[in-house]
Amino acid sequence: MLNFNPRKALDKIKPYVPGKPINEVKRELGLTEVIKLASNENPYGPSPKAKEAMVKTISNVQLYPDGRAYELKEALAKFYNLKMNQIVVGNGSDEIIKLLSEAFLETGDNIVQAEPTFSEYEFGALLMGAEVKKVPLKDYTHDLEGLWQAIDKKTKLVYICNPNNPTGTIIDEKTLLEFLDKLPEGVIAVLDEAYAEYVTSEAYPDSIKLIDRYPVLILRTFSKIYALAGLRVGYGLGTEKLISLLEKAREPFNVNLLGQVAALASLQDTKYKENSKQKNKQARELFYLECEKRKINYVKSETNFVLMGVENADSAFKGLLQRGVIVRSGSVFGLPHHLRVSLGTSNEMEKFWHAFDEMEVK
Ligand SMILES: Cc1ncc(COP(=O)(O)O)c(C=O)c1O
Missing domain, CATH: 3.40.640.10 (Type I PLP-dependent aspartate aminotransferase-like (Major domain))
Structure with a gap:
């Protein structure tokens, strides 16, 4: 029998739950097109x-x-x-x-x-x-x-x-x-x-x-x-x-x-960075407008992600996932009525809102 004696400290550690990888979602749900707005990455790619x-x-x-x-x-x-x-x-x-x-x-x-x-x-x-x-x-x-x-x-x-x-x-x-x-x-x-x-x-x-x-x-x-x-x-x-x-x-x-x-x-490459900042700012403002149009509350953000209100974070997360959009459910952060959405390119954000509007439970 193999017996291990790890340090007691490990008992308290829960594994990190990362944003779901694109390929995993494609495999699991049989989808060909999946976008990830879950890990606050820069959607415009490196310089x-x-x-x-x-x-x-x-x-x-x-x-x-x-x-x-x-x-x-x-x-x-x-x-x-x-x-x-x-x-x-x-x-x-x-x-x-x-x-x-x-x-x-x-x-x-x-x-x-x-x-x-x-x-x-x-x-x-x-x-x-x-x-x-x-x-x-x-x-x-x-x-x-x-x-x-x-x-x-x-x-x-x-x-x-x-x-x-x-x-x-x-x-x-x-x-x-x-x-x-x-x-x-x-x-x-x-x-x-x-x-x-x-x-x-x-x-x-x-x-x-x-x-x-x-x-x-x-x-x-x-x-x-x-x-x-x-x-x-x-x-x-x-x-x-x-x-x-x-x-x-x-x-x-x-x-x-x-x-x-x-x-x-x-x-x-300071120009490239400045460009990402400006594009992100525009994406953020557009995101707020889209929320306002739908009477959705949101938390004003200084970053490349926004916390938006939903009725049930886990159902909204699943609904979006089934439509090929990966976000983070707020329930991982103890916020069961929010989604954390990373700001993507304008195409990605269009897809996000399209998928969001399609869902019945949100
Ligand atoms: C607040 C904060 N600090 C640190 C990190 C870790 O970043 P890095 O990729 O440099 O390890 C992250 C990544 O999401 C983050 O959100």
């Missing part, structure tokens, strides 16, 4: 410069990547006006969340986070045997006063997902500063800004300038506006001291070769 850089590098993949991601870090340092040793690059920002958990959390510690928010914060904490203290959103937005009150002597990390996934809402600079000003010593505020490049609100914090003033770690990614989700490149920005602690837990070749060159090329 041509990123593709060119990957093609150029493809015949070198017998080589290990640069373990320090020197050129990418150099470019990021220039982009943000930081030093290279204020940047840690990861296999997606998911990996930075894991590094943070490994570097800071052990049994007896806790993290404080909103509910609902991005699921990987909880995963990282549970994996390390730490507790998770959840503070409900207020009006779909982080309740910073509530988060502050939840912090205790065992708190090591407080996560602020800004804009928040799955609601798309932001915390403004003034509110964030008031919170950081009273943050107890020894607590790191993790500002997850995966969707920062999509934000159009003037009130959004310029968090980079906070690095030297507060114990913050900023998370950014190439998976969203830069459209490189499949390559897995994300990064963290903080003080040299904080980054050096995360570097201790990092594997030597954590960011793949193609990811490094594509991320570097994408970062430099």
